[in-house]
Amino acid sequence: MTLEETLNDLLVKLFKDILEIEAKSLITEEFKDISYNDMHIIEAVGIDEPRNMKTVAKLMSVTTGTLTKAMDALCEKGYVVRERSTRDKRVIKLRLTDKGKAAYYHHEQFHRQMIKNVADEMNDSEKEILVFALAKLVDYFKLTYYDTDEESEFVDWSKISRDK
Structure with missing residues (x-):
């Protein structure tokens, strides 16, 4: 695959x-x-x-x-x-x-329990990567499926660091 x-x-x-x-x-x-x-x-x-x-x-x-x-x-x-x-x-x-x-x-x-169960299994670096990846997914769906004429709620990628 x-x-x-x-x-x-x-x-x-x-x-x-x-x-x-x-x-x-x-x-x-x-x-x-x-x-x-x-x-x-x-x-x-x-x-x-x-x-x-x-x-x-x-x-x-x-x-x-x-x-x-x-x-x-x-x-x-x-x-x-x-x-x-x-x-x-x-x-x-x-x-x-x-x-x-x-x-x-x-x-x-x-939701708290779901996040806790996922986060407890990850180190800080993995959590940052997951947040970054999920934010990109959210952005994709907003760009693809929502009316972009309204005030943008898109993620500011410059504020998300993948490095520590």
Whole structure:
């Protein structure tokens, strides 16, 4: 098998496995009333300051119309509440409830454990190489599949050192 074929096989398997394992890990008995996608919406709403629909939709790479239906269900199930902005009554802000925060932290814990398990097996040099390689992958997908007219979130390669 060539290097390119091996890399392709590894990436395809990695993407597939992450999606499957994350989905199985996130939807537990406690959170059986929401979907894997709902968990990512909860993550996009975040636990800090309330966010508006436009911001959450952008983070999810969907339209606000698409997000509205999912948000209706999350509000009905008690994970998210809508609040009118005190500055502009036309603006609706989204905030996680205690139940939503529990789901957020559950999701966050999955990611922390995944990173810990990977990082514990690597030395600092290997971690830097992995970060560099993954950042290049992220950049490739953004260049290939996202609207580049919007403000760039691309990685500044000059700030990533491969040498120590």
